[in-house]
Amino acid sequence: MSDLLDIADRVVAMARPGEQLEAFVARGTETDVRVYAGEVEHFVSAQSQGIGIRVVRDGRTGFAYAGTLDDTVIAEVLADARQNVEFGTPDPYAGVAEPDGVPVTEVELWSDELAEFAVDAKIALAKELEQFVLAADSRVRVEDANYADGAAEAAVANTAGIRRYGRENGCYLVVSSLAEDRGEMQTGYGFSVGRRPAELSVAKAGGDAAERATRLLGATKPASRRTTVVLSPYVTAQFLAIIGSTLNGEAVSKGRSLFRDRLGDTVANPLVTLLDDPTNPLAYTATDVDGEGLAARAKPLIEAGVLRQFVHNAYSARRMGTASTANATRGGFKGTPGVGCLALQLQPGTGTQDELIAAVDDGVLIYEVSGLHSGVNPISGDFSTGASGVSITGGQLGAPVREFTLGSTLQRMLLDVVAVGGDVEWLPMSAAGVSLVIGDVTLSGS
Amino acid sequence: MIDQDVLERVLSRAVRTGAEFAEVYAEDRRGTSAGLDDGTVEQVNSGRDRGAGVRVVAGETTGFAYTSDLSEAGLLTAAEAAAAAARQGGDVIRTVALTDGPRRVVSPVDTQPDTVSTAAKVELLNRMNDAARSSGASIAQVSASYADGRKRFLVANTDGVLAHDEQCRINVRCQVVADGDSGMQTGFQSAGFTMGFEMFDTVDVEELARDAARQALTKLRARPAPSGTLPVVIHRGTGGVLFHEACGHGLEADLVSKGGSVYRDRRGQTVASPLITLVDDGTMSGQWGAIGYDDEGHPSQYNVLIQDGVLTDYMWDFLRARKEGRAQSGNGRRQSYQHLPMVRMTNTYVLNGPHDPDDIVADTDYGVFVAELGGGQVNTASGDFVFGMQEAYLIEGGRITEPLREGNLIGNGPQVLRDIDLLGNDFAMGRPGTCGKDGQGVPVGDGQPTLRVRALTIGGTAA
Numbered sequence: 001m002s003d004l005l006d007i008a009d010r011v012v013a014m015a016r017p018g019e020q021l022e023a024f025v026a027r028g029t030e031t032d033v034r035v036y037a038g039e040v041e042h043f044v045s046a047q048s049q050g051i052g053i054r055v056v057r058d059g060r061t062g063f064a065y066a067g068t069l070d071d072t073v074i075a076e077v078l079a080d081a082r083q084n085v086e087f088g089t090p091d092p093y094a095g096v097a098e099p100d101g102v103p104v105t106e107v108e109l110w111s112d113e114l115a116e117f118a119v120d121a122k123i124a125l126a127k128e129l130e131q132f133v134l135a136a137d138s139r140v141r142v143e144d145a146n147y148a149d150g151a152a153e154a155a156v157a158n159t160a161g162i163r164r165y166g167r168e169n170g171c172y173l174v175v176s177s178l179a180e181d182r183g184e185m186q187t188g189y190g191f192s193v194g195r196r197p198a199e200l201s202v203a204k205a206g207g208d209a210a211e212r213a214t215r216l217l218g219a220t221k222p223a224s225r226r227t228t229v230v231l232s233p234y235v236t237a238q239f240l241a242i243i244g245s246t247l248n249g250e251a252v253s254k255g256r257s258l259f260r261d262r263l264g265d266t267v268a269n270p271l272v273t274l275l276d277d278p279t280n281p282l283a284y285t286a287t288d289v290d291g292e293g294l295a296a297r298a299k300p301l302i303e304a305g306v307l308r309q310f311v312h313n314a315y316s317a318r319r320m321g322t323a324s325t326a327n328a329t330r331g332g333f334k335g336t337p338g339v340g341c342l343a344l345q346l347q348p349g350t351g352t353q354d355e356l357i358a359a360v361d362d363g364v365l366i367y368e369v370s371g372l373h374s375g376v377n378p379i380s381g382d383f384s385t386g387a388s389g390v391s392i393t394g395g396q397l398g399a400p401v402r403e404f405t406l407g408s409t410l411q412r413m414l415l416d417v418v419a420v421g422g423d424v425e426w427l428p429m430s431a432a433g434v435s436l437v438i439g440d441v442t443l444s445g446s
Numbered sequence: 447m448i449d450q451d452v453l454e455r456v457l458s459r460a461v462r463t464g465a466e467f468a469e470v471y472a473e474d475r476r477g478t479s480a481g482l483d484d485g486t487v488e489q490v491n492s493g494r495d496r497g498a499g500v501r502v503v504a505g506e507t508t509g510f511a512y513t514s515d516l517s518e519a520g521l522l523t524a525a526e527a528a529a530a531a532a533r534q535g536g537d538v539i540r541t542v543a544l545t546d547g548p549r550r551v552v553s554p555v556d557t558q559p560d561t562v563s564t565a566a567k568v569e570l571l572n573r574m575n576d577a578a579r580s581s582g583a584s585i586a587q588v589s590a591s592y593a594d595g596r597k598r599f600l601v602a603n604t605d606g607v608l609a610h611d612e613q614c615r616i617n618v619r620c621q622v623v624a625d626g627d628s629g630m631q632t633g634f635q636s637a638g639f640t641m642g643f644e645m646f647d648t649v650d651v652e653e654l655a656r657d658a659a660r661q662a663l664t665k666l667r668a669r670p671a672p673s674g675t676l677p678v679v680i681h682r683g684t685g686g687v688l689f690h691e692a693c694g695h696g697l698e699a700d701l702v703s704k705g706g707s708v709y710r711d712r713r714g715q716t717v718a719s720p721l722i723t724l725v726d727d728g729t730m731s732g733q734w735g736a737i738g739y740d741d742e743g744h745p746s747q748y749n750v751l752i753q754d755g756v757l758t759d760y761m762w763d764f765l766r767a768r769k770e771g772r773a774q775s776g777n778g779r780r781q782s783y784q785h786l787p788m789v790r791m792t793n794t795y796v797l798n799g800p801h802d803p804d805d806i807v808a809d810t811d812y813g814v815f816v817a818e819l820g821g822g823q824v825n826t827a828s829g830d831f832v833f834g835m836q837e838a839y840l841i842e843g844g845r846i847t848e849p850l851r852e853g854n855l856i857g858n859g860p861q862v863l864r865d866i867d868l869l870g871n872d873f874a875m876g877r878p879g880t881c882g883k884d885g886q887g888v889p890v891g892d893g894q895p896t897l898r899v900r901a902l903t904i905g906g907t908a909a
């Protein structure tokens with residue numbers, strides 16, 4: 001079936017009595033074409049592979065990895081992992097994942113069409129993208145226009161009997177733009193993502209890049225006040241990813257989540273139903289198995305405002321006396337599995353973004369936020385972010401605004417949701433976007 | 447790692463189709479890390495990674511390929527892939543003669559971490575855990591980590607450059623959660639240096655953990671940060687990241703050359719308060735961003751970017767310097783052999799000013815004192831930036847008073863540089879950082895004396 005699974009099997013077969021062992025073997029290829037001023041600025045073509053081995057003995061965990069699949073090195077990696085076991089603290093919950101009988105939902109993640117896509121066509125797409133943006137608006141320049149694709153295959157096997165192999169590929173176009181007018185400069189970007197080249201849209205990526213670079217020209221700093229914000233789908237997706245991190249079972253089990261004692265409580269406005277569903281093929285992060293080889297599955301996290309469950313991998317589930325929700329995450333072969341939401345989606349409402357805006361008397365449509373990693377604390381819930389957008393007065397969009405902050409807490413923002421739009425947008429991240437209206441946010445400007 | 451004659455043959459092959467320039471970058475990395483959480487040493491990890499990236503430049507086009515196979519056959523395959531990507535015609539025979547550069551020891555290592563027992567590394571974690579937990583009854587959770595990494599690399603190119611460097615870095619981090627009536631608060635502290643295990647002769651990990659605990663405990667009684675525009679005093683050491691983000695990125699020649707920087711065409715002009723002299727210094731021994739050679743084989747340098755408020759120069763890598771017909775500045779860096787180099791900072795800092803730091807606070811009637819800045823983000827084209835305030839206090843009547851809850855502060859880089867009206871004489875370097883750009887992370891340092899910015903926007907929730 002796959003040489004990677006063969007390697008994983010061979011490593012697992014080396015387990016000694018009393019030893020749990022897990023092998024994660026991965027290989028990837030990538031192509032990256034960057035175009036600037038009509039020329040290829042760089043062309044990267046590469047392949048990489050590696051293995052990570054986890055050993056658990058007497059409740060202690062050791063891990064080691066190497067960026068090669070050479071047999072001699074694999075033996076050294078296993079020896080390193082065994083040696084590392086010696087230094088862990090015995091933990092009754094440590095261990096590899098156990099098969100749970102949940103059948104795999106097949107998700108189509110591989111495209112032969114993409115695997116055979118010609119190099120010339122990749123370069124042509126990137127050049128076409130640059131041209132499209134330049135033609136869209138005379139004030140706009142392009143910093144770089146890119147086509148990139150990647151293919152990844154991975155096998156995971158362990159001594160509890162899990163054996164899985166999977167592969168996926170995908171491609172995207174992304175362009176960075178600049179707009180200049182009367183000495184003022186703003187940036188924009190646009191992207192289009194697909195599992196097959198035919199799904200890529202130059203017009204979408206290019207059109208967004210031109211529009212985003214120009215829409216903030218002439219923006220001013222708005223007056224400080226408490227107000228209503230309409231989050232654009234991309235901003236909502238970033239907000240959901242943070243909410244998702246507070247529902248991480250490991251954080252909860254270690255008392256590091258603001259929702260730790262809140263199962264069954266109303267934590268959000270009843271309009272809020274939040275789902276994690278990696279089996280939805282529309283999700284960019286769709287997958288059939290999680291990082292420990294369990295079948296990926298759909299689960300409601302918040303239903304009509306009520307907190308229903310947290311997400312778990314095998315370890316965090318054991319700690320909390322529950323079953324894994326197949327939410328083991330894995331950032332490649334260099335690390336052990338973590339816990340995380342895989343594909344978040346807010347159950348959509350009905351309105352278009354225009355209809356949501358029409359219902360807002362005083363507010364701001366938020367195009368972008370910045371500094372989420374520094375200004376939002378998912379443990380305390382403090383929320384503060386830089387933002388830009390366009391003001392809303394009497395249901396009408398007005399002038400662009402920038403250089404202001406939004407402040408609240410995660411807890412309050414969930415309760416202060418006023419409306420969820422019907423305009424679901426699938427984005428290249430672990431959460432889908434949708435327009436979202438939140439009331440009573442502190443806007444700090446002039 | 448690779449014999450010189452093999453490198454010469456690989457480079458010749460890489461330019462056989464007529465490219466002007468080719469380069470081999472090969473590296474070998476080893477590292478160990480350990481993490482403690484919830485009182486448990488959860489795991490000890492070790493890793494090894496080696497490989498080479500071959501870069502071929504033909505006209506304006508760069509071809510790049512990498513491999514984990516360091517045999518001559520593996521390198522020749524990568525060279526041909528990179529040359530094909532750069533795509534020129536012709537069949538050119540060009541021999542390459544490499545001259546090995548002098549060994550540069552910018553950050554000497556006394557005790558290589560791989561000669562230290564894992565038990566001694568794990569012991570540091572237990573000491574941090576104990577120190578933090580004994581700081582107060584409200585301490586609810588502690589996580590601590592240790593990581594060491596040794597990167598050995600060589601760079602060879604068709605200009606005849608051959609350089610070797612070895613960089614050993616160690617860092618420790620501690621995060622503490624305190625739980626009180628007002629909810630949970632967090633504290634964080636870290637230390638990292640380009641040196642060997644002797645780092646712990648001077649870094650007291652218990653002190654570091656107690657400081658993280660103190661932050662979390664202090665914030666339990668914090669009030670919401672104000673919202674609006676106020677004078678902000680930034681404590682020494684912690685504000686270097688502001689210059690890194692708000693100004694450093696805009697001085698990177700790759701951004702400047704595409705016109706994507708607010709500082710383009712500004713050399714020789716006043717861009718900052720005359721108090722400000724800003725330096726990027728890869729030679730600062732032991733600091734997190736210190737390097738012997740950059741990842742293109744150019745020796746690290748001390749580069750003055752802004753002198754007394756006047757922009758003196760940008761930072762340069764090979765490609766951008768070649769285009770402008772000038773010298774590189776030792777700022778060509780990459781995350782690993784799997785990445786193309788680009789212009790990156792090393793240790794970026796502001797030199798001392800004339801003012802007593804106590805006077806800076808005393809001179810501020812109402813404002814915010816930032817004891818510890820968090821991460822930040824900048825839009826290099828507009829100059830707009832944000833920063834997290836990890837630990838901050840109100841200044842009232844020239845005195846530091848109540849602690850504030852976390853929030854961001856925002857401003858505009860060029861404006862803030864002009865708005866620095868007081869600069870202390872108490873220079874210190876800050877915490878180790880990882881600078882992200884175009885998907886690549888590299889270790890960087892920064893520093894500054896205590897300073898005041900006349901006005902910044904505070905993103906709190908209090909009116």
